Amino acid sequence: MKKDKNRYTVFEHEALYVHRGEQKLSDAQLKAFQLFYKERDFPYYSLVHNGIRFCEYVGxxxxxNLTIEVLPKADKSNGEEHWRSILIDMMRSTGLFHPDSPSYSSLKVKNSTILDMYLELFATEVERLMHQGLIKKYRKTQSNSTALKGKLLIGKQVTLNAVHQEHFYIEHTVYDKEHLLHQILSKALTTVVKIGTASHLISRYKRVLLDFPEQRDIKVNESLFDKIKYDRKSQSYQTAVDIAKIILLNxxxxxxxxxxxxxxxxxxxxALWEKFVLRSLQRNAPDGLEVSGQVSKDFWTPETGYTKKIRPDIVIRKNNEAVAVLDTKWKNIGDANPSDDDLRQLYAYSRYHNNVPSYLVYPGNENKSLSGMYSRAFVGDAQTPGGVIKLKVHSGKRDGMELLNQNISAILF
Incomplete structure (x- = not known):
């Protein structure tokens, strides 16, 4: 990817400083980061002396005018292009992108940031909808009209038309292109133009907005999207609206x-690593095995207050009985053993599921498994296996996700 003075690429847990390093923050940029951290309580970075430090959030x-791409990194031997591909592949595998959408196949997924991909896909999806014809819906509206049609609103008629009795304040139904789906898309299109991101797409967005039917401005929140119900007529809007939701809520x-x-x-x-491993296992589990994620069980109940729950990342069942539990950790422990805290957490999961075998799943430099046993002093006469699975994350000409799926299946099944 061509270097851009207004675009930086860093890895998780790295820092950017004012007037220091190859990628420097200006005083104004640091102030903006400090302001939004204070006002919004962003979890994506922390403030350090004259700079910011990113954490486990990537994207x-x-x-x-500054765009910062934050990439994951589980080893020291691969660079930006490799981990950008890994991140996009993982998001595609877990459904954060829509690989089945009509516009997805045209994207240059290996050479784009996540933001570029979302914005290009969004523009392409809206263009596709406009080309096939934007749908109309019925809606109720109120107006002061010279023709009496629909329902006469007596209260407003008396208030507003006491002098001009030739007017009628009415409520009536219209069938047009002004409705919630289009209001959301219009708001997202306007937002992209406002923030001035993806300069190579701005003229394209402006053209789309010019041809898009004018919409009433709306206030955006999470509950707004809960109102959307897709039917046969509007199903083709889902990808575009999903991306608009991501843009507007963020x-x-x-x-x-x-x-x-x-x-x-x-x-x-x-969370992305956990979801990725879960989906990989679900796709490759042999017949008779059920793979579930985040299964809660009561762990401790106080005399007053709320019950504490225990929730392993992944539970594998056979005939409705747990046969293994897994806990995923996005960190490369190299050749070291797991931390005491990780092992204690895994033991608690195993113990609470009748001492079934348990595994910690880490990314690693190579595919590798390490077996172990919990002491009889903790689990009784029958020793319980507790192991470590290290998975090398692949990407490239072959689908890295399929390679990883095969590795998981070979180790567990």
Missing amino acids: VIKVG FHPDLSQGSSHVLALMFDMN
């Missing part, structure tokens, strides 16, 4: 200066 964060306008808007498309790498 893209844009502040003002956009944080600069209300003070208006020049340092923030768009943060960041994902918890621990």
